[in-house]
Amino acid sequence: QEHLQESGPGLVKPSQTLSLTCTVSRGSISSGSYYWSWIRQHPGKGLEWIGYMYHTGSTYYNPSLKSRVSISIDTSKNQLSLKLTSVTAADTAMYYCAKVEDPGGWFDPWGQGTQVTVSS
């Protein structure tokens, strides 16, 4: 099974852009019909889907974040990336990446997550 590992700065200043990377190992990000997704979890709260992407370029975002979010895939590096612009304290959360078994399917596996705090 694939292994996913998120990475990125743990601290981002308000109004700046949050940039995270998810590195996929033990498998190819461009194989099969899998999609790749970002999900976040605010402190002490539930899960919030951010968006998902297919390696050919199709992307779909949570309407509530659509104006600020961008997801991309670098097949040469086997990496999924997330950019979230104009961040505020409300974007402080644990950010997870996960493999999606087709749109309409399940999220498995998940990365361990990376904590991002938005603060000056």
Place this chain on the structure above:
Amino acid sequence: YLLTQPPSVPVAPGQTATLTCGGDNIGGKTVQWYQQKPGQAPVLVVYDDSERPSGIPERFSGFNSGNTATLIISGVEAGDEADYYCQVWDSSSDHLHVVFGGGTKLTVL
């Protein structure tokens, strides 16, 4: 589309825990369940309403009908204490998007 889960469910060891996930005609969708232990990432425990991934004990079972999906954990163990989230896909917008329930904290007494 809204998924409703009770905030908490207490259960004694060895007993059966019943976790519900309510949604409008959720029986017409396929439901996934994730287990999240403190400080850990979510783990898939049931997919396609009632299927178990490899490595998930048979004690975990799922059902989905009408307006309620259910995760049943039989013979609850202390290690089952966690938050459980249901998840569906909704096609009410121009494309499929993901919906998670608010989560239920399973407390083993």
